[in-house]
Amino acid sequence: MIALLMRDLRLAFRAGGGFGLGLAFFLILAVLVPLGIGPEPQTLARIAPGILWVGALLACLLSLDRIFALDFEDGSLDLLATAPVPLEGAVSMKALAHWLTTGLPLVLISPVLGLLLFLPGEAYLWLIVSLALGTPALSVIGTFGAALTVGLKRGGLLLSLLVLPLYIPTLVFGAEVVSRGAMGLAVDTPLALLAGITAGAVAILPFASAHVLRINLR
């Protein structure tokens, strides 16, 4: 199981692994939004929490189809399914690898982008906390979507259509945490709900992902 995680991480970091793609996308988005909206600090500060969360969401989405598609093409998914590791565990490890290579870097770079968007000072802590709590759910839900669409023609586009509606609760509560933080309000309710969704998704969705993966492989 750890071997699978290490292999996925190694593959992501080697040439052509696509590591940093999501990060670059996140950065570009944070540059494009002020160019489109205008440079007024008040306007940008108001929309910064939402933009950062939507940006993180889209950056996550970008690399989802790689979770299973490459393993499916070269046949290792078949071999993994017949290996002695439980597929549920393998799926969880793949989601964890996706989070480590996509979600975690987004969390770490988000304060810098907050700076670009004039995010109010009180909100930085909550931006990092909410992304750190919310992005694992994005990876796990995305892994489910990737498992659903593995091996389908035009799977990438379909994947976005399937996964984005599932991201709505995480987005709402995550952005709410940052917005409230920016206004100096109490954030405990949305934070608890965000953590609840993440915990539920991490605990239950790998079973659904492994189930649909088995169906797709047969």
Added chain:
Amino acid sequence: MASFWEYANPLKFMRTTDWLLPIVAIAAVVVTSIGLIWGFFFTPDDFRQGSTVKIVFIHVPAAMMAINAWVMMLVASLIWLIRRHHVSALAAKAAAPVGLVMTLIGLITGAVWGQPMWGTWWAWDPRLTSFLILFLFYLGYIALWSAIDDPDTGADLTAVLCLVGSVFAVLSRYAAIFWNQGLHQGASLSVAPGTRMDWAYKAPLYISMTGFGLIFLALVLAGTRTEIRARRMKALVTRERMA
């Protein structure tokens, strides 16, 4: 009495719906016509909203069926996953486009109603937002069905999506309620029909709701019959190819 599950047999289903479908279809047309004609022409105008209020006789039944269709898909998906009845999976497939259109009707009539009442075609009210999200879920479900060639694989995958989607749809509903209360206090524009209405409105509304339910049933039965025929045609073509 014959077991309910006998109707999950394709042949039995086809034979039963041969005579049942016309009856349901005629009943749907008659009941819906009564409900709508009564609602449009034989109810008094609302003292505040005028005759605009009468769109309620389409809006509310459509919105109700939009949710009921998803619930029916969820039940049918569960039956497929647990008992592997093909008719059930095909019924879920047939219900999705109907639910999608019902959601769309609900959204459009809501916009038409909202424009003169609230002065805006759209508001990010929790209820409206939830319906828009439901619309997205329908789109995803239908897109997944249409992307998969193998019918049993399609049935399995869409059933799991329906299950997971239902959980997230409910979560989204609460997220939408929470979200709009969060920053925009007291901006709720939603009129809860039925709460302040007397029987002059309620009677035709209930009839109209029953009519929409029958329309849904008729369309799902017809759609399921089409899917069963398509499935049989596919099997025949495969057989030709193999022979």
Added chain:
Amino acid sequence: MGLNVRDLACARGGLAMLEGVSFSISPGAALVLRGPNGCGKTTLLRTLAGLQPAFGGEVDCPPEAIAYAAHADGLKATLSVSENLQFWAAIYGTRDIDTALEQMNLRALAGRAAQNLSAGQKRRLGLARLMVTGRPIWVLDEPTVSLDVASVALFGDVVRHHLASGGMAVIATHIDLGLPEAEILDLSRFKARLPEFGVGDFNEAFL
């Protein structure tokens, strides 16, 4: 201890392909599957490997005994030969990759990235993966595709060595592997009968 298949039926795409397949192999024996393209060799092997459910009949073998190798080798292009093998060894809970490298004549290529291997070398690496699984029953789908004559002989030796140490193999192949002791099973005689459709009979369309 061996692999017993009784009255197995396999389906693909909702249509029965094979039915009534029965065979059994005991330790030290190999079975070669033959038959024209599309007769269901891959479907049968995937059913044996547990990737798809049997449509009828039963497969009886010890749990976690089967190692499956498909058309695709499951290699990662940017990982080296030994990294690829080490990964599968770790997944199967074995440690030793040296024997496999040695036997498949990959020792000199151990540090090379899989993307820089020739097609035949990749295939040899894919087969070396089988050896690190440490499992007794090999289920192989066209294992000699893109191997040259020398490599086919090498592969034959590896299989014979595996059999000699009590292993088993089910191999779908068209060419002679130099395994005279292997039993041959022609799958074309197990071809499933086509379902007869009556007029207006809707049940036949559903398996």
